[in-house]
Amino acid sequence: MAVFEGEQASERHAATKVTLIGMALDAALGLFKCVVGWVFHSQALVVDGIHSFSDVASDLLVLAIMRAARKGPDTDHPYGHQRFETLGTMVLGSFLLALGGALAWDNLQPLFSAPRELPLPGWPVLVIAALSVLSKEWIYRYTRRVGEAIRSDLIVANAWHSRTDAFSSIIVLIAVAGAMTGVSWLDAVAAVAVAVIIGHVGWRLTWSSVKELVDTALDTDTSQEIERIARGTEGVRNVHDLRSRRMGGDVLIDLHLMVSPVISVSEGHEIGVNAIQRIREAFPEIRDITFHIDAENDAGNEPHASDLPSRREVIQTLQSTWQDLLAPEALQTLRLHYLGRHISVEVFIHNPAAHANRFDTRALRERAAHLPWLGDVRVWTPPH
Structure with missing residues (x-):
């Protein structure tokens, strides 16, 4: 138990460290993206910034869930607390799914409304988007490596959340570069695309967690x-x-x-x-x-009580049936095999001299032929 608790403490420390680093990076990127996107007219970068702030929220959730999920087994949870991690992953996925839907709806409306002249994004948007791609790819690789090392689906899920931020920043980078050439609607399309990516990751995380919570089998x-x-x-x-x-x-x-x-x-x-x-x-x-x-193939059959006699009942019945054929002590070391609807009996004669000319395997079988539950009878004696 001490070794298990030590491993759990080490895993909690590793998870906390990588999550805090990621949270600090997400907060800084979210702030820069929202400010630069607002000042330099890029709705796509603003949405990307909101995505980064959602990473901060997920990091806080991860810290809270990991503390509960990495506790050792107790009376109320004899198998451990790992399902708290699954529940946390489902909550995170549901949050991303809702966020993606809301952002997609908000940015689709300008595309279908009356066309109007939109200001073109400025070059700082490209710089922040490129910086986001590089930093988020780095934190993704770092977080995933830690998650796989401690076998935490929640940490790995958080790593993929970080990588969606890198993917969305790539879309922003390409779309803003196109919008700066005069195609202003590309920025709005990029914002919708980023929202779809967020929603897709949220759905994938939510569905995998649901399958685990309903005890889906291995592949x-x-x-x-x-x-x-x-x-x-x-x-x-x-x-x-x-x-x-x-x-x-x-x-x-x-x-x-x-x-x-x-x-x-x-x-x-x-x-x-x-x-x-x-x-x-x-x-x-x-x-x-x-x-x-x-002892036999009972595939697909539920265990059920048998109407075959117990060991005590078998010995009592055979004592009265074989009383003139076997000494009483020979029946105390019987080996019984419950197979199908019968009981096979092995008799061990440890002192043949005490049974001189009294026992015979065929005689034992014939005397007990009336017992419906009796299967094979075997007698074992020590070698001469």
């Missing part, structure tokens, strides 16, 4: 590869009922492993542990794997 190729790795583990006969879901940057897996019905519980568990280890080596992002060991 088919990844699921098949996980099954292939598990099936290739020594002792695993088959794999079925693989279920997966994401929680923040982590993946949670449930699967059933079919093994031989005659091995011990501890051997079956060890086979399962080996399969899980191999899956984790191939997919480090998988944080939690719950496996179920099956």
Whole structure:
């Protein structure tokens, strides 16, 4: 637990640092863009500046969400708090979607209204747009590198938000250069294009978060590869009922492993542990794997109570059935195999001298033939 909390603290520190750097850069760019765009007659740069200020708002959201999302598991949240990160990503995406729609609507109206002479943008607009492209591309690369290192979808989403600012600044740069040649409506078209980019990123982030919140499974190729790795583990006969879901940057897996019905519980568990280890080596992002060991193929069937007798009931029934064939102590070490609608029984004779000429496998089967639940009967004796 201490190691986990240490990792969480380190990840929170890295996320906070890169977010604060990005927030300072966004605030400075937003201010310059809005002022220069207003003074030098570029509505596209003003919209781009509003986009930068939206980055500041998203940075504040990231700081708040990361503090909650990187807490360790507790009683109320035994799987951790990563879904807070997913929720934050959805809120950020919804905000961008609404912002893009509002800006697009506001800048479409002048294009369809009565034409009027618009002042041409000034050259400082080009300088600020170029500076924005370079700085936002840098912060995008830095933020994405940190987000991938700490496996945070929220930080990666924030990085892409920064890159949309770089894309929008490129559009502003090209459109303003065209508007300065006399085609004034290019600036308004660029403003609409920037708004569409903002809305598109918002939709992508919102939709991916919704899919995670409703426990959408991993893609088919990844699921098949996980099954292939598990099936290739020594002792695993088959794999079925693989279920997966994401929680923040982590993946949670449930699967059933079919093994031989005659091995011990501890051997079956060890086979399962080996399969899980191999899956984790191939997919480090998988944080939690719950496996179920099956003695037979029950794919697609829900576990249900059986009407077969319990171990205590089996021993009581066989004691009365075989009382003159086996010593009572032989029935205390029975190995039972519940397979289908029958119970196969293995009898271990540790002291053959105490059963001299009293037991015979065929006699045991014949005496118990009336028991509808009894399957195969095997008797094991120590070698002579």
